[in-house]
Amino acid sequence: MFAIPVIWIKREDLVLRNEVVTLFKKYELDTNDLVFKEDVNFDSFMKESLDIKVTLVDHNNKVCHPELTNFVTQIIDHHELSNDHDKAKLNIEMTGSCSTLITEEIYYNCRELLNLKPITDFLIAAILIDTINLDLYAGRTTEKDIFFAEVLLSFSNINPDVFFKELQDAKMNISSLSTYDILRKDYKQVHCNKNNSIQIGFSSATIHPTVFLVREDLETVSHNFMQKFNIDVLVIMFLCYSEEHIVQRYITVYTQSNVELKNKVLQGLINNRDKLSLCERNNMHEGLFQHGAQYSRKVVLPLVKEFDL
Helix, strand or coil: CCCCCEECCCHHHHHHCHHHHHHHHHCCCCHHHCEEHHHCCHHHHHHHCCCCCEEEECCCCHHHCHHHHHHEEEEEECCCCCCCCCCCEEEECCCCCHHHHHHHHHHHHCHHHHHCHHHHHHHHHHHHHHCCCCCHHHCCCCHHHHHHHHHHHHCCCCCHHHHHHHHHHHHHCCCCCCHHHHHHHCEEEEEECCCCCEEEEEEEECCCHHHHCCCCCHHHHHHHHHHHHCCCEEEEEEEEECCCCCEEEEEEEECCCCHHHHHHHHHHHHHCHHHHCCEECCCCCCCCEEECCCCCHHHHHHHHHCCCC
């Protein structure tokens, strides 16, 4: 028996994850050795080999890979279960990082792997990034994240604060990316309203809005981006740091021509001012709001889906 880890993104999209590229370079590992989803002909593979077991990690939606559904035997995920997986062993818990759950599996089943430095440091890297260095104020970190981060650190000689800063600086530094790549780097799309007739896109950008919103090609690129993905509204969520290194989040809304729909989304945000710790910043940009640092897209997206649009 052997296992093949498959990265469920396109190979060309790895460049969008600068913190991952930085981590591989740090440990002198070649990203060309990774297997991406376009590298495997799953239809052919499944027909030829029936004795196959698939583990889904950090997601559980069957829609993403219907050809694998009958072969899923295990799921390790920190998102809510979106489909029934009767045949699969589930390890699903709302931790800040899926890496915490992977570490838990290793800790209780094959602890000797934690003596391998690249494995341990890669696991702790994901936990630190996902929980913003185990910051309780950010609203993601759980007690289990903290416990297994401490376990991993006991097997490693890294300084977590220094390590996190190195990776976070790489992740946050997206200024060299094109406007289009920034919009698609961390993108989700959902159907909204009762008839599911409205599609809303959510782009998350680790850049200060005052830097991004003044880009000369923003209007053109946003327009083309919305056409390509066939969305009615584009919500852009920003994550950045103040000069005092305090986490800040902002949100703004774009539309091609449907100003009424845009205003409904903006009004929906205003109506949830208390839930999002929202404050309007009229002096910065029309329709740009600053909101509570703990309210990530994981919170805002399901909230917007409930708006009366």
